[in-house]
Amino acid sequence: MSKDSRMRATINQKLTEMGERDRLKELLRAKLTECGWKDQMKAHCKEVIKEKGLEHVTVEDLVVEITPKGRALVPDSVKKELLHRIRAFLSQHAT
Amino acid sequence: MKMEDMPLSGPDNTKLEALVHDIYSELVDDACLGLCFEVHRAVKQGFFFLDETDQESMKEFEIVDQPGVDIFGQVYNQWKNKECECPNCKRLIAASRFAPHLEKCLGMGRNSSRIANRRLASNNNMSKSESDQEDNDDLNDNDWSYGAEKKGELGGSIGSEPYKYNYNTGISYESLGPDEVRSLLSTQCGVISEHTKKMCTRSQRCPQHTDEQRRAVRVFLLGPSAPSLPDADTVAESDSFDIPDGQALMSRLQWEDSPDISPTDSASSKASANHSDSRKPKKKKRTSLALNCGGGGGGVGAGGGGGSSLTGGCSSSSSSQSNLSVSSKKKRPKLSAPSISSIYDDLN
Numbered sequence: 001m002s003k004d005s006r007m008r009a010t011i012n013q014k015l016t017e018m019g020e021r022d023r024l025k026e027l028l029r030a031k032l033t034e035c036g037w038k039d040q041m042k043a044h045c046k047e048v049i050k051e052k053g054l055e056h057v058t059v060e061d062l063v064v065e066i067t068p069k070g071r072a073l074v075p076d077s078v079k080k081e082l083l084h085r086i087r088a089f090l091s092q093h094a095t
Numbered sequence: 096m097k098m099e100d101m102p103l104s105g106p107d108n109t110k111l112e113a114l115v116h117d118i119y120s121e122l123v124d125d126a127c128l129g130l131c132f133e134v135h136r137a138v139k140q141g142f143f144f145l146d147e148t149d150q151e152s153m154k155e156f157e158i159v160d161q162p163g164v165d166i167f168g169q170v171y172n173q174w175k176n177k178e179c180e181c182p183n184c185k186r187l188i189a190a191s192r193f194a195p196h197l198e199k200c201l202g203m204g205r206n207s208s209r210i211a212n213r214r215l216a217s218n219n220n221m222s223k224s225e226s227d228q229e230d231n232d233d234l235n236d237n238d239w240s241y242g243a244e245k246k247g248e249l250g251g252s253i254g255s256e257p258y259k260y261n262y263n264t265g266i267s268y269e270s271l272g273p274d275e276v277r278s279l280l281s282t283q284c285g286v287i288s289e290h291t292k293k294m295c296t297r298s299q300r301c302p303q304h305t306d307e308q309r310r311a312v313r314v315f316l317l318g319p320s321a322p323s324l325p326d327a328d329t330v331a332e333s334d335s336f337d338i339p340d341g342q343a344l345m346s347r348l349q350w351e352d353s354p355d356i357s358p359t360d361s362a363s364s365k366a367s368a369n370h371s372d373s374r375k376p377k378k379k380k381r382t383s384l385a386l387n388c389g390g391g392g393g394g395v396g397a398g399g400g401g402g403s404s405l406t407g408g409c410s411s412s413s414s415s416q417s418n419l420s421v422s423s424k425k426k427r428p429k430l431s432a433p434s435i436s437s438i439y440d441d442l443n
Contacts, residue, residue, distance in 0.1 A: 071123055
């Protein structure tokens, strides 16, 4: 298992060092905005805030409410593309 | 290559695949968290709900989705068929043409002064080239086009001088003796305008006045035994639009030295004024010009006069002025300043 975790650590490290992680992050953000995911999530946020009250909403509240829904709402195309890119990176740089 | 889309092959497949998914999840979580921070900050700073005001305003500006109407609820070609009544000439003008019409009708705006100056210039040419009015119609055509060629030279320089546009349309019959009146009436229309009390200086066939009016004037001025009009044609009065301008210019040339034009004045002077708006010259319909310099009027100070009104009744001043106008006609751009000063010298 440690070999496994070591491999993971290595890959993560490479991902960050080579800037691929940031690139992937930007790509994901752009795609999500483009496909309307962000607006959907904002609308959901509004509901949550109205529910909890404008003054007392905390980051935790939002995270707890938003994250599961956010994960579910990512469109398939975006997901596929990201997975594809990660796989490509791995196949290039995995030992 | 299609292989890249499939999960990685080999014994470490599952682990690598799991890793891939883990990395993916991490990225998505990152995005969600970023969004949460953004929203939370907006809420605490107070600008999160800025695009939502109260219910009433929201309803007011809702997107409209009806046929025949744009998303604001406005009709597209609402003003297409509307007509407006011109306060000046009382005609009904289409809405989209109303502004240019007003410009010409009132004689304000850049274009109307340009056109007036151009007409004035061509009238200058016409008046100088012949004084016999019977053949005027034919000769007028040539002169008009000749004048049109010259218009660039003259119109530009004239237009550069600031003018107020008024003009007088005829002669005052009170100042003339009976012989003069008779000779005038035998060649000119002579109808006395109600507004300005002046005689029309256009030809016997001037379309602004009827023969009845001409006869009445002759009776009035010369007594019941006045000679009959040489020309008995009835002329349509709703003729070309540039007649008032031509008449004004013509009379300006001969009897008045004020270089001003205003179509409103011409409208008032017409007996049957229907329209005094458009200034587009219809070249074939230029009426004859009665240009009797011997009638005792002054010469032409048109254009070069710079706004001064010269009541030169003597032939010397008329000749000097006609000289001025002749010379200024040819070399207007250069001589406008000197001619103005010389006219003022005459006055003083």
